[in-house]
Amino acid sequence: xxxxxxxxxxxxxxxxxxxxxxxxxxxxxxxxxxxxxxxxxxxxxxxxxxxxxxxxxxxxxxxxxxxxxxxxxxxxxxxxxxxxxxxxxxxxxxxxxxxxxxxxxxxxxxxxxxxxxxxxxxxxxxxxxxxxxxxxxxxxxxxxxxxxxxxxxxxxxxxxxxxxxxxxxxxxxxxxxxxxxxxxxxxxxxxxxxxxx
Ligand code: GRF
Numbered sequence: 001x002x003x004x005x006x007x008x009x010x011x012x013x014x015x016x017x018x019x020x021x022x023x024x025x026x027x028x029x030x031x032x033x034x035x036x037x038x039x040x041x042x043x044x045x046x047x048x049x050x051x052x053x054x055x056x057x058x059x060x061x062x063x064x065x066x067x068x069x070x071x072x073x074x075x076x077x078x079x080x081x082x083x084x085x086x087x088x089x090x091x092x093x094x095x096x097x098x099x100x101x102x103x104x105x106x107x108x109x110x111x112x113x114x115x116x117x118x119x120x121x122x123x124x125x126x127x128x129x130x131x132x133x134x135x136x137x138x139x140x141x142x143x144x145x146x147x148x149x150x151x152x153x154x155x156x157x158x159x160x161x162x163x164x165x166x167x168x169x170x171x172x173x174x175x176x177x178x179x180x181x182x183x184x185x186x187x188x189x190x191x192x193x194x195x196x197x
Contacts, residue, residue: 001028001179004074006065006082007035011042012164013080013101013171018049020172028179031072036061036084062090069094076178079133080171088135097178098133101171103163105129105145110138115159124150126159128166130174132185141190143183144174 003021007014014033020026033046036058046053052072056064061084069077079100091098104114105127111117118126127147134140146166150159177183182193 001076002031002072002074003028003076003078003175004031004065004069004072005033005042005046005078005080006084007033007042007080008037008040008083009042009081011040011045011080013167014042015045016168016172017078017080017175018045018051020176026172026176026179028076028175031074032068034061034065034068036082042080058084062087066090066093069096076175077133078171078175085137086133091133091135099143099171099174099178100131100133100138100140101167102129102131102138103160103167105147106131106138106142113156115163116156118150119154119156119159126150126163128163128170130170132190141185141188143177143190143192144170146170 005014005017018030021028021030030051033042033051033053035043035055038055043053043055075096077094077096077098104118106129109117125147127145129142130144131142132140148163148166177192184191184193
C-alpha cells in the first residue's frame with residue numbers, strides 16, 4: 001500500500017504513521033507528504049526521513065495534489081492535521097479512500113477546536129476517531145474510536161495531549177487494517193474482517 005499524507009501543522013500523527021511503517025507494524029510506504037502550509041513542521045519531519053515532501057499553494061492544492069497522487073500511484077490518503085476542507089470533486093476524482101483522525105468521539109464535536117468544545121459542553125468523556133472522509137466535514141463512516149476521560153482540572157492543552165496520545169495509537173492501527181484489506185464498508189457501518197464481533 002502506498003500512502004499520501006496531507007498535513008498542515010506539527011505532524012505528530014504523520015510521525016506516528018512514519019514510525020509504524022518504519023517498524024513494520026504497518027506494511028505500507030508513505031509515498032508522499034503534501035502540505036498547504038510552507039512552514040509546516042510535518043514537511044520538515046518528512047524530509048528528514050527522506051520522504052518526498054511538497055508544499056502546494058492552497059489555492060491550487062487540489063489540482064496539483066491530483067496529479068501527484070496519480071504519479072505516485074497512492075492507494076490511500078491520510079489526513080493528519082490537514083486544515084483545508086477537501087471539495088466533493090476532489091474526493092470523487094482522487095479515486096482512493098481518504099482517512100482522517102479527529103480529536104473527539106464523532107459525531108460529537110465536529111469542526112474546529114473539538115477539545116475546547118468538549119470542555120465547554122461539560123462532557124465527562126471525549127476521545128479520538130478515525131473515519132473515512134466524505135463530502136461533509138468530520139462525517140464519514142467510523143473506522144476506529146477510543147474514549148478519553150475529561151478531568152475536572154483539564155484545560156484545552158491537557159485534554160488535547162491526552163487525546164493526541166490515543167490518536168497516535170489508533171491512526172496507525174486503522175491504516176494497518178486498510179493495508180491488510182480488512183476494512184469492509186457497508187453504508188455507514190464498517191466491519192473489520194477478522195476482528196472479534
Ligand atoms: C490532531 O489533534 C488531529 O486530530 C487534528 O489536528 C491535530 C493535528 O496534530 N485534526 P498533528 O499535526 O498530527 O500533530
